[in-house]
Amino acid sequence: MKHVFPAVIAALAIFSGVSSGLFGQSAQSAQSDQQSQSGQQVPAVSANAPASAALSAASPEIRELQAVEDKWSSALNLRDQYGLELVLSPLFVNVSANGEITTRNQQVVSLINQEDKTAATDQHVITVRMLGDVAVANGTYTFTHKVDGKEFEEKGVFTHVFQRNHGNWLCLNAQRTAITSAPLGKAKVTKAKTDSKAELPFHIPLFSKDKSDQ
Numbered sequence: 001m002k003h004v005f006p007a008v009i010a011a012l013a014i015f016s017g018v019s020s021g022l023f024g025q026s027a028q029s030a031q032s033d034q035q036s037q038s039g040q041q042v043p044a045v046s047a048n049a050p051a052s053a054a055l056s057a058a059s060p061e062i063r064e065l066q067a068v069e070d071k072w073s074s075a076l077n078l079r080d081q082y083g084l085e086l087v088l089s090p091l092f093v094n095v096s097a098n099g100e101i102t103t104r105n106q107q108v109v110s111l112i113n114q115e116d117k118t119a120a121t122d123q124h125v126i127t128v129r130m131l132g133d134v135a136v137a138n139g140t141y142t143f144t145h146k147v148d149g150k151e152f153e154e155k156g157v158f159t160h161v162f163q164r165n166h167g168n169w170l171c172l173n174a175q176r177t178a179i180t181s182a183p184l185g186k187a188k189v190t191k192a193k194t195d196s197k198a199e200l201p202f203h204i205p206l207f208s209k210d211k212s213d214q
Helices: 006-037 061-078 082-087 103-112 186-194
Strands: 090-094 101-104 120-131 134-147 148-167 169-185
Touching: 061 082, 061 120, 061 134, 061 169, 082 090, 082 103, 082 169, 090 103, 101 103, 101 120
Parallel strands: 090 169
Antiparallel strands: 090 101, 120 134, 134 148, 148 169
């Protein structure tokens, strides 16, 4: 299980790179067609243009979106209703790791009524694709919370779609996929020794076994 999470991070980077390459090839093909029809020279379109490139961790865009993610995490951890409203668009829709769909208002109400005061969220941006005033961020998250008095740690990946509004980034859509979920501390070690890997509570699309096999 220790090797699953880093592999998912690498897969995110590979996926973003492939998407960038396909976009660049399409742009160059369209450019060639335009040039052959008009008989004129057309400026070259780079496959690394901001609209298509999956930006690296050193890019300003990554740092800018990470700052928004940090404000989001801080609002959740501090139960800050106002802080949460500042990063979520009024049109926000969230798809949780268990498939529950909620709006911004429902997220705010859930935050206010949250019984687990120790729950903590940490989000890290891995790649960003810029499409004008829209940004698509892919990354990883860690969510610690209590279930029946026991503290659990959930790790997974997310996709967040942001729109720039009056100079500020607001999240329009969010979706999480849980990769691992296990008790913290000694309970986690005991579980790893007594349970087979087939029974570990995580799901990887296309690779996990069917539910009937578990």
